[in-house]
Amino acid sequence: MADIAVDIAELANRRRLCVRASLSRRHLIERLFRAGGLTAIVIALGLVATLFGMMASKGAPAFMQATLSLDVTFDPAVITVAPPPARAAGQSEADYRAAMLVWQRQVTLANWSAIVETAVRNAAPPGFEIDRRGALALVETNERHRLRDMFVADPGLLGQTVRVDMLASANTDNWLKGTINRALPDSRQQLSRQTRTLADTLLAEGKIRFAFAWHLFTNTDSRSAPAAAGLAGAFVGSLYMMLIVIALAVPIGVASAIYLEEFAPRHRVTDLIEVNINNLAAVPSIVFGLLGAAVFIRYFGLPMSAPVVGGLVLTLMTLPTIIIATRSALRAVPLSLRQAALAVGASPTQTVFHHVLPVTFPAILTSAIIGVAQALGETAPLLLIGMNAFVASIPATPFDQSSALPAQIYLWQGNENRNFFEARTSAAIMVLLGLMITLNALAIFLRTRLERRV
Incomplete structure (x- = not known):
């Protein structure tokens, strides 16, 4: 009996040692994971700070x-x-x-x-x-x-x-x-x-x-007087394009997402549509520029270098992003909310628009603003529809020829007077980044405000 007790005690001691060793390894792995995550955050913030610092130092003059x-x-x-x-x-x-x-x-x-x-x-x-x-x-x-x-x-x-x-x-x-x-x-x-x-x-x-x-x-912009060149024409052109994107991409994208997620029957056609939407979100932006040049300019006869064409191209590019983000927000709503609304006599349409959508407003609004901000910085599709052309006037309507902020940056970057336009290019990049940061900050502010109301 004494030998059995000794063996049991020794076995228990070994088990405690194994548990301690296992806990030590787990704690070490957790510390390494936390250190790795903190290091990654510091590196990411350092790279972002370096980018903004370089732009500020070059663009401030x-x-x-x-x-x-x-x-x-x-x-x-x-x-x-x-x-x-x-x-x-x-x-x-x-x-x-x-x-x-x-x-x-x-x-x-x-x-x-x-x-x-x-x-x-x-x-x-x-x-x-x-x-x-x-x-x-x-x-x-x-x-x-x-x-x-x-x-x-x-x-x-x-x-x-x-x-x-x-x-x-x-x-x-x-x-x-x-x-x-x-x-x-x-x-x-x-x-x-x-x-x-x-x-x-x-x-x-x-x-x-x-x-x-x-x-x-x-x-x-000015070629005869480069020191007086400015961003007014490009800024107004970008503003027109963003208004077109907001007026078309946001309501069409949100409505499409609501129908596909809440009302569309499940069969092969809707499955094919979903697959194509996901594929369109991964298509390079330059392909949308080729589509816009072929369809809107060559087929429909819209003017080149016009904000209306740029807005339509960016609308096509932004639609998949808004649809996918809106559908994800709708899927995140608990099923119990829908069942409760139906249980008290609400119709399926009332359930979606009176109970589900108010809950998803913050996420939908955030995705829409981020999609618009992403479209604001696109350059490749604008180059293919002629918005890199030199236009020395402020567009009065979306059908007038104009440039855009990304295309203006592209033009200034290739100017032969590098000593002068290198700083001017960085300044234009700072303006573009400022607009994008402002849109993202607006998205965060509105999302927080709406979440509090909900």
Whole structure:
């Protein structure tokens, strides 16, 4: 009996040791798993922070641009035009407008470049020598058009000297920001030696300063005046496309998901539809661009580079995502809720729209906003329908030619003036990421708010 007791005690001791060893291994595995998960999160956040940090460091200089404060003299010897026509008694509106157009054409023919050149020479130190080309290279080319518009708006400026803030040229901005190597020989510099020296002098005297580039948000793209290029046209084009996606993809996608999940009979046809929807969600976006070019442009005759075509293409691309996400939200509703609604006399339609859908509103809204945000950043399908074309105007309707933010980024990235447009490209990426983050934050906010109500 004593031997049996000893064996039992020894067996129990061994079992305790095995259990402890097993617990130690389990605890070690749990600690390693937690450490691995924490490491993965830290690496992911580090990569995201690196991405945003790189974009911010490269794009921040584009939001500040060199501006010259010059005393501009509207010299009557250069602006040799008659006073603007006054509307005579009994003169029709059409005749008065025709007379004004003739006068404005005469104003346009004035040598406004000479006005800009004189302003630059007057701002230079006494005795500083610079040729006409070098003086004009300091200022953006479209500033002479702005002076012309100022005179047309106020003809009383003739003979007066006015302080005007003019945008520096892209090459001047590169030189002052140091984005071009100053040690390069004159033959490889974009500005002459006199222009570079004058730019440094005016910066030291405070006649050139760096101001916030509001025109980045208010101007359209420009090839003749790259320093004045902006995102207004591309932003409006993207806005039109997002409105089309919201108006078409969201109601069609949600309605399709409700029908397939709640009302459609289960047979081979619906199974085939479900398989195709899942396959469409994995189709590359460039395929939708080819479809849009073939169907909407070639077959239906819609205009190229139009937001309406881009919106329709992005709608087709976003529909599978919204349908799948909505069906997943509907499946997550407990069956007991449906049974309870049917038990108290609700019809199947009332059960879905009065009891099931209110519960799934947060998830459906989140999936819709995320789908729209994903469509906002698509580039490949837009390139195939011509939205990478240069359009220097803001679209008035979705049928007007336009660009989009992703396509504008693509255009600026390939611009030959890399020293200037590299920062401008990063700034455009920051704007696009800001819009996408805003949409995602809106989705989270609305989901949280609706979940509290439910």
